[in-house]
Amino acid sequence: MPDDRSTRDRLLDAFERLLVSAGSRAATLDAVAAEAGVSKGGLLYHFPSKEALIDGMVERLREQGARDVEKMRAAPQGPVDFYLETSIDTGSDFDRALIAATRLAQEQVQAARAALSDIRDAWFAVLREHVGDEALARTIQLIGDGLYFDDTSGFRDESALQHVKDVLGRLSS
Amino acid sequence: MPDDRSTRDRLLDAFERLLVSAGSRAATLDAVAAEAGVSKGGLLYHFPSKEALIDGMVERLREQGARDVEKMRAAPQGPVDFYLETSIDTGSDFDRALIAATRLAQEQVQAARAALSDIRDAWFAVLREHVGDEALARTIQLIGDGLYFDDTSGFRDESALQHVKDVLGRLSS
DNA sequence: GTCTATATTCTGATAGAC
């Protein structure tokens, strides 16, 4: 069995990059192939249809999501700070995949929506367990969603994270 | 000068509805015309290009945004509760326009992005003035963004707003 | 595994009748 992981992953990377930087209308098969440095025919060998490309991306996202939840659970700074700090785009592969999936979810791609929903449920379970308070856990998740939304919509505010930590600190005192 | 406001607005409504319910890829001129109950030629009489349709939508959004900020300022429950309560999709025309513009902003439509940015700045100014604390004002805006993001991404949580009000109440006591 | 050429359908836009 030949190892074709490399080209496959480069194609998924290119698809995600285009979704993130230019949106779903710009992420055409032509554009993805060009971004990955292969021909359209080359792309269609690995992913026989656009749906297959999407499915491949979502499958990889689920794996990355499972790893992220483990990192969150074991984070030295604790799950809450880890969650908030990684709600801003850190430039990681996982962030890119997450933002790309959000673009697809807004175009009603159900596989993307379901994967995001599952990852969010896993995050919430860790937050809920750690802070021991449902209302606070939900609020923290909402703040993370807000950070994420702003960051991925071009409304980035450098001081946002510090402000949030400040306010959350007042609750503990 | 003939009054063509009615068909014009119906076209903009249809465009927004499609953006919200199906995403930007589905909001084609064909689909918008069909949704508004006119032919493509009819649409192109009012908006000679897709860019003109977008510009028309964004212009209307700015007017709605200015009215919303006034309502927020004068709200009986205060600006904070008004802001949080209307961060969830209330089904209003303004909510629809806002969500539609977010879809366009994520496809790098700069006019949509700029209008959203301006409206957000106006909201923040009212929050900032009312709570008198920058960190708290930013955190409230982030929570609103989180509510909005969840709601428009299909991650709606019925109890989210109550949880937020609960947690914010602890800060005042 | 990757490429070029081609087929098909969709999308934005124009022209001109009514």
Added chain:
DNA sequence: GTCTATCAGAATATAGAC
């Protein structure tokens, strides 16, 4: 103001050479 007919180019997908 609204419609139908039509066009050029883009988007997804297939076929077959290398």
